[in-house]
Amino acid sequence: MDVQRLELLRELAERGSVTAVARATHRTPSAVSQQLKVLEREAGLPLTERSGRGLVLTDAGRALAASATDIAVALERATAVWDTFRNRATGDVSLVTFPTAGQMLLPGALQDLADHDGLAVHCTDMDPELSDFPALTSEYDIVLAHSMRGQHTWGGRGLTSVPLMTEPLDVGLPTGHRLAGRVSLGASDVVGETWIGVPLGYPFGRILHDIELQTGSRALVTQRFADMRLIESFIMAGLGIALVPRYTSSGDQPGRMVLKPLRGLDAERQIVALMRPDRAERLAVRTVVEALRARAAQVQAEHAAAAG
Amino acid sequence: MDVQRLELLRELAERGSVTAVARATHRTPSAVSQQLKVLEREAGLPLTERSGRGLVLTDAGRALAASATDIAVALERATAVWDTFRNRATGDVSLVTFPTAGQMLLPGALQDLADHDGLAVHCTDMDPELSDFPALTSEYDIVLAHSMRGQHTWGGRGLTSVPLMTEPLDVGLPTGHRLAGRVSLGASDVVGETWIGVPLGYPFGRILHDIELQTGSRALVTQRFADMRLIESFIMAGLGIALVPRYTSSGDQPGRMVLKPLRGLDAERQIVALMRPDRAERLAVRTVVEALRARAAQVQAEHAAAAG
DNA sequence: ACATCCATGAAGCCAGACTACATAGTCCTT
DNA sequence: AAGGACTATGTAGTCTGGCTTCATGGATGT
Structure with missing residues (x-):
C-alpha cells in the first residue's frame, strides 16, 4: 500500500485523465x-x-x-508540524484571484509577508466569469473566490474554504441623482431606475433579481459590463445606477458618485480562500491565508471607521 | 517527506532503540x-x-x-476501505489475553469467525501481573486488558480502547457460610471475614481497600493467589472468602460455593480491547474486536437470563 | 581493561519507478 | 471510409534509492 x-x-479522480x-x-x-496498474493489482479489484x-x-x-485525501491531509499536517518547529513557512505558494479582490487585498498582504524569507507567493488573476473556482484548486494552492451568501457551491466538493471577508454591495449613484440624499435605499426605491448590470451568470445578478421579486416589477438593464471601472464611469456619466461592491469599488467620489446601502436585501458577497484540503494544511499556505484574512479585517475596519 | x-x-518513539x-x-x-538520518536531513533539525x-x-x-500516527491511521483506514469493498477481512491478527477473559470469550469468538476465510487469528495468553498492557500493543494487534472503572490509564497514551464488557465482582462464599443465605452483601458484612486476596498490585486489590475505607477496619488477608481456580478451591475448602469475577469464575457450585453481589461498592471491572490506533483501523482487526464484543454481550445476556 | 551493548559509517547489490519508444483503441473530420 | 489526433498501455532499458554486509567508534558495566 x-x-x-x-x-x-x-489526481486521476480530480483531473480525469x-x-x-x-x-x-x-x-x-x-x-x-x-x-x-500496480495499485489495482494490490487492491485486487478494478479501480478504473x-x-x-x-x-x-x-x-x-x-x-x-x-x-487518499485523508492521507494527504495527515501528511501535510505532519510537514506543517515540523515547519512550525523551524518557525519557518517556506516554499512556493501559488494564488489566483479575481481582479477586485486582488487589488484590495494582495498588495497589503504581500507587504506583510515580505519579512518571511523563503516564502514565495506567486499570484495570477483570472476573470471570474471565465473561472470555475473549484477547478482552479487543482492548479493553484489558493483560489480567491466570491460567493453570494447562502451559496455553498464548493463546500460539498471536499474543498476547504476560509472566509476572508463579507463585502456589502451598495447602489452607486451619480451625485446629482434624486436618491443621492438618502441614507439607505429599499428595493422599491431603485427598481424603476435605469441599471447598468453585470453579464448574465455573474453572481451579483441575483441581487437585481431579488429586487424584481420583491417589488413585482422588472428592472431595466441597459448595459452589461464585467469591469467595475467601466460600470463606475457609466454611473458618473449619469447613464444609470448599478450595484457596486463597497470596498473594491472606488467608493464615494466627491462631486461624481455616491454609494448608498441597500436595506431589506441580502446584498453582500463573501470573499473566501478556496483550497484543496491537503494544501490548506501547509504552513506556508496557512500563513498566506492568514495574512489575507488580517488584511481583509483591516480593510473592513478602515471602512467602518470612515463611516462612523 | x-x-x-x-x-x-x-517505531523509534515507541521502542526506544x-x-x-x-x-x-x-x-x-x-x-x-x-x-x-535522511529524515533528519529533510527536516532540517535534529530529531534524535x-x-x-x-x-x-x-x-x-x-x-x-x-x-506519523495520524498518517498511519489514515493509511489503515484506506486499506480498510478497500477491504470493505472486497467484503473481506483478511490477514493475520495477533491477540494476547489474560487467562480468564480468554477462556470466557475466545472459543466462542473464534468459532464465530471461522467462516471468514483468510482471516487468521493468533492468540497468546499472558499473566496479567507480568504484563504491561499498553506496552504489549507494540507486539500484538489486540490486547485484552482489564481495568477498574474510572481508571483510564491508557486513554492518554494515544491508544485506542474498545470496551467489551463490564464484569461484576462478587464475593465467593462456601455453601455453609453464615452469609450464604443473603441476597447481597455490604462492606460491613464482609470486612470481618478471612480473605483470600490477589497479589499486591493486582487491580482487584482496590475493592478490598475500598471495603476497608468504608468500614474503617482492616480486612484479614491470609493468602494471596493470582490463579482464580486456586482461590476458588480455597473458598470451597472453607479457608476464607474472596472476590471473584462473576462470569469468569466457575460461578455457583451447588453444595460447594455461592456468589453474592456486593452493594454500595464499585465492584466491577472493565474488559477492554486495547490497540494501537492505526492497527485498530484494520478491517481484520475490527472484525475480530466486533466478534469479541458480540461474544461478550452474549455472555452477559446468558448470565442475566440465568439470574432472572 | 575487557567484553558487550549500542549507533553509524562505507561499499556494493538489487528492486522498482522512471523514460523512450511502440502499439492499440476511440473519436472527429473530411 | 480513411486519415489524423487523441487516448491508454505495453516493452526494454536506465538509474535512483533503500537495503545488507562488514567495519568502526563511543558508552556501560563487570
Whole structure:
C-alpha cells in the first residue's frame, strides 16, 4: 500500500485523465499507467474503467481516492508540524484571484509577508466569469473566490474554504441623482431606475433579481459590463445606477458618485480562500491565508471607521 | 517527506532503540539509522539525541512521531476501505489475553469467525501481573486488558480502547457460610471475614481497600493467589472468602460455593480491547474486536437470563 | 581493561519507478 | 471510409534509492 500511488489515483479522480495526471506530476503517461496498474493489482479489484478514450473511476476507485485525501491531509499536517518547529513557512505558494479582490487585498498582504524569507507567493488573476473556482484548486494552492451568501457551491466538493471577508454591495449613484440624499435605499426605491448590470451568470445578478421579486416589477438593464471601472464611469456619466461592491469599488467620489446601502436585501458577497484540503494544511499556505484574512479585517475596519 | 521513514520514527518513539526498531521491522540497524538520518536531513533539525548507548527523541522528533500516527491511521483506514469493498477481512491478527477473559470469550469468538476465510487469528495468553498492557500493543494487534472503572490509564497514551464488557465482582462464599443465605452483601458484612486476596498490585486489590475505607477496619488477608481456580478451591475448602469475577469464575457450585453481589461498592471491572490506533483501523482487526464484543454481550445476556 | 551493548559509517547489490519508444483503441473530420 | 489526433498501455532499458554486509567508534558495566 503505497502513498505515492494513492496520490496518483486521487489526481486521476480530480483531473480525469492519465495524461493530465502525468503532466501535473511531471511524469510520463506510461509511468502513471503502470503505477495505477500496480495499485489495482494490490487492491485486487478494478479501480478504473475505460470510457471512450479516457478512464473513469469505479466506485471502489472513488472511495480509495477519497481516503487518499485523508492521507494527504495527515501528511501535510505532519510537514506543517515540523515547519512550525523551524518557525519557518517556506516554499512556493501559488494564488489566483479575481481582479477586485486582488487589488484590495494582495498588495497589503504581500507587504506583510515580505519579512518571511523563503516564502514565495506567486499570484495570477483570472476573470471570474471565465473561472470555475473549484477547478482552479487543482492548479493553484489558493483560489480567491466570491460567493453570494447562502451559496455553498464548493463546500460539498471536499474543498476547504476560509472566509476572508463579507463585502456589502451598495447602489452607486451619480451625485446629482434624486436618491443621492438618502441614507439607505429599499428595493422599491431603485427598481424603476435605469441599471447598468453585470453579464448574465455573474453572481451579483441575483441581487437585481431579488429586487424584481420583491417589488413585482422588472428592472431595466441597459448595459452589461464585467469591469467595475467601466460600470463606475457609466454611473458618473449619469447613464444609470448599478450595484457596486463597497470596498473594491472606488467608493464615494466627491462631486461624481455616491454609494448608498441597500436595506431589506441580502446584498453582500463573501470573499473566501478556496483550497484543496491537503494544501490548506501547509504552513506556508496557512500563513498566506492568514495574512489575507488580517488584511481583509483591516480593510473592513478602515471602512467602518470612515463611516462612523 | 516519506511515510516509511516517518513510520520508522514512530517505531523509534515507541521502542526506544534503533536495534529494536530494526528487529520489529525486519531490517538491519544500519538501514534504520540511515533512514532516520535522511529524515533528519529533510527536516532540517535534529530529531534524535544520543543518550548513553541509545537514542532519545527531541521535542521535534516526538511531535513528528505523533503526526506519523495520524498518517498511519489514515493509511489503515484506506486499506480498510478497500477491504470493505472486497467484503473481506483478511490477514493475520495477533491477540494476547489474560487467562480468564480468554477462556470466557475466545472459543466462542473464534468459532464465530471461522467462516471468514483468510482471516487468521493468533492468540497468546499472558499473566496479567507480568504484563504491561499498553506496552504489549507494540507486539500484538489486540490486547485484552482489564481495568477498574474510572481508571483510564491508557486513554492518554494515544491508544485506542474498545470496551467489551463490564464484569461484576462478587464475593465467593462456601455453601455453609453464615452469609450464604443473603441476597447481597455490604462492606460491613464482609470486612470481618478471612480473605483470600490477589497479589499486591493486582487491580482487584482496590475493592478490598475500598471495603476497608468504608468500614474503617482492616480486612484479614491470609493468602494471596493470582490463579482464580486456586482461590476458588480455597473458598470451597472453607479457608476464607474472596472476590471473584462473576462470569469468569466457575460461578455457583451447588453444595460447594455461592456468589453474592456486593452493594454500595464499585465492584466491577472493565474488559477492554486495547490497540494501537492505526492497527485498530484494520478491517481484520475490527472484525475480530466486533466478534469479541458480540461474544461478550452474549455472555452477559446468558448470565442475566440465568439470574432472572 | 575487557567484553558487550549500542549507533553509524562505507561499499556494493538489487528492486522498482522512471523514460523512450511502440502499439492499440476511440473519436472527429473530411 | 480513411486519415489524423487523441487516448491508454505495453516493452526494454536506465538509474535512483533503500537495503545488507562488514567495519568502526563511543558508552556501560563487570
